[in-house]
Amino acid sequence: MARVTLTQFLIEQQRSAQHIPADLRLLIEVVARAVKVISVHVGKGAVAGLLGSADSENVQGEVQKKLDVITNELLLQANEWGGHLAAMASEEMEEPFPIPNRYPKGEYLLVFDPLDGSSNIDVNVSVGTIFSVLHCPEGVTDPTAEAFLQPGSRQVAAGYAIYGPATNLVLTVGTGVHGFTLDREFGAWVLTHSDIRIPEDTKEFAINASRSRFWEAPVKRYVDELMAGRDGPREQDFNMRWVASMVADVHRILARGGIFMYPMDEKNRANGGHLRLLYEANPMAFIVEQAGGAASTGHQRILDVQPKGLHQRVPVVLGSKNEVERVVRYHAEPAAR
Ligand code: AFP
Numbered sequence: 001m002a003r004v005t006l007t008q009f010l011i012e013q014q015r016s017a018q019h020i021p022a023d024l025r026l027l028i029e030v031v032a033r034a035v036k037v038i039s040v041h042v043g044k045g046a047v048a049g050l051l052g053s054a055d056s057e058n059v060q061g062e063v064q065k066k067l068d069v070i071t072n073e074l075l076l077q078a079n080e081w082g083g084h085l086a087a088m089a090s091e092e093m094e095e096p097f098p099i100p101n102r103y104p105k106g107e108y109l110l111v112f113d114p115l116d117g118s119s120n121i122d123v124n125v126s127v128g129t130i131f132s133v134l135h136c137p138e139g140v141t142d143p144t145a146e147a148f149l150q151p152g153s154r155q156v157a158a159g160y161a162i163y164g165p166a167t168n169l170v171l172t173v174g175t176g177v178h179g180f181t182l183d184r185e186f187g188a189w190v191l192t193h194s195d196i197r198i199p200e201d202t203k204e205f206a207i208n209a210s211r212s213r214f215w216e217a218p219v220k221r222y223v224d225e226l227m228a229g230r231d232g233p234r235e236q237d238f239n240m241r242w243v244a245s246m247v248a249d250v251h252r253i254l255a256r257g258g259i260f261m262y263p264m265d266e267k268n269r270a271n272g273g274h275l276r277l278l279y280e281a282n283p284m285a286f287i288v289e290q291a292g293g294a295a296s297t298g299h300q301r302i303l304d305v306q307p308k309g310l311h312q313r314v315p316v317v318l319g320s321k322n323e324v325e326r327v328v329r330y331h332a333e334p335a336a337r
Contacts, residue, residue, distance in 0.1 A: 006032055006169070006180050006189035019175045020157070023106055027084045027133060028157060031110070032169055032180075032189055034078035035129055035161040038071050038114070039182060042127060042163040051122050059094040059311055065121050068092055071114035071129065085110055086136035087143040089310055091279055096145055096310070105141070108156070109134040109148055113279040116160075117245025126164035128247025132283040133157040145310040152282030152303035160283065162247045170196070170254065172290040177254065198293035199257035202320040204239045206249045207261040214265035218298065218330035246275065250284050250318070254291055259323040263298060264315035273297075273315040277307050281316050294324035298331040 010025045020028075045051060056064045072092040079085055080097075083104035089096040091113040099105050112131040120127050133156050140147050159171040167182040169189055179193030205226055212220065229237040241258070243249050249260045262274045275281050285295030285302035295302040295318035305314060317327045 003188075004191040006191070009178065009180075009191050013173060013175070020173050023084045024108065024133065024157060024173070026082060027079070027106075027108055027110065028159070028171065028173075030079055030082050030084070031075070031131055031159070034075050035167075035169060036182060036187065036189075037074055037078070038129060039161070039163050039167040041070060041074070042067065042115075042121075045121075045124065058092045060091070064092065065115070065118045067121055067127075068115050068118050075112055075114050075129075075131075079110060082106070084108055086140070087147065088112070089145070089148050089278070090114060091276060091311070094311075096143060096148065098142060107136050109136050109143060111148060111279045113276065116247050116280065117243070120243070120245050125245065126162055126243065126248040126251075127245050128160050128162040128251075130160045130247060130279055130283050131158065132279060132286070148278060148310055149307040151306055152277075152285055155282060155286050155303075158283035158286040160247050160250070160287070162245075162251050164248065164251075168192075168251065170251065170287060172287050174286075174290065177287055177291040179254070196254050196291050198254060198288065198291045198320055200292070200321045202253075202257035202259060202323055203236065204241060204252075204256070204258040205261070205323070206241050206243075206253075206258060207263075208242055208244070209240070211265055211267065214267045216264060216266075216298075218327065218333070219261065219263045219265075222327050222330050246280055246284065250288070253288070253293070253319045257320045259317070259319040259327070261318075261327070262316045268313070271313050273313040275313060275316045277302075277305060277312045277314045278310060281305075281314050284316075285318060288318045292321065293319050294321045295319075296324055296328050298327060 013019045014025045081103045084106035086105050087096045089111040117127040157173045161169045169180045177196040180189040181192040183190050226238040268274045281302050288295045297315045
């Protein structure tokens with residue numbers, strides 16, 4: 001059977017299905033090209049001297065890894081000249097990056113986490129890149145942070161790359177979720193996972209259990225019930241996974257179902273949660289919903305959250321629909337134990 005490449009897939013989406021305009025197709029292709037380059041850098045690891053810290057901090061006060069800095073630069077450089085963007089924003093930069101005046105400007109905003117899961121770089125565990133695309137608000141020619149403060153429901157595209165044993169690119173433009181695998185010999189993205197669907201039920205959950213003493217009652221109740229297995233109220237055993245790279249945990253959920261939680265807890269409450277809304281929670285929520293799953297803060301659909309800041313954090317519960325709905329129900333019950 002003939003292989004469908006990302007380029008063919010996107011042209012098809014543009015041409016016959018008319019799901020995306022030409023500029024958005026170009027934008028996604030440019031991001032995908034940058035991701036290929038990132039995959040090469042990540043794959044070199046210690047051989048290229050790319051492991052370890054960059055001796056700097058990002059806006060969140062987190063120590064940056066060398067690869068955090070390099071991947072951010074790669075994405076900026078790849079996307080600044082194409083004429084499809086009005087501005088970019090990233091986990092690694094306090095303020096948005098304006099498109100330099102020497103290049104034409106376009107109508108989209110690109111926001112990304114260039115290297116998600118960077119604590120895993122030095123131990124050779126999967127990491128990824130997450131991105132989200134928004135329209136630049138009408139009439140805004142020099143977008144500031146405010147232009148990016150749009151609810152996730154306004155995203156026109158979102159995706160992530162996972163650098164694991166294979167490199168995958170998973171994408172939505174609002175017409176389902178499709179996965180591509182990088183053919184390293186040919187340098188091509190090949191459509192390998194069409195119309196991905198997340199099973200509504202699951203026996204697998206992902207949460208950083210070392211924080212259990214800080215959890216709120218509804219989360220504690222939910223996880224306790226899962227841990228009780230067939231002897232508890234759920235009357236079945238559950239299995240647990242935690243990669244500490246959101247991309248890897250979400251990728252597993254797209255592949256075989258599951259629930260992922262980084263909930264509000266006593267320790268992250270002052271920050272509003274742990275994961276960043278604009279470049280982690282929103283793109284993943286868009287993808288998960290498009291695959292038939294659900295994504296909530298515990299109280300509200302993630303895609304409905306009105307952002308107040310570029311680097312705002314939110315609690316995240318996402319994955320198999322019936323489990324996410326159960327967690328939301330537990331949050332709504334007044335007598336949550
Ligand atoms: P970075 O964006 O700094 O790489 O952090 C990764 C992450 O936000 C997300 O990918 C993981 O799910 C989570 O942090 C892991 O957090 P723990 O340190 O609590 O395991």
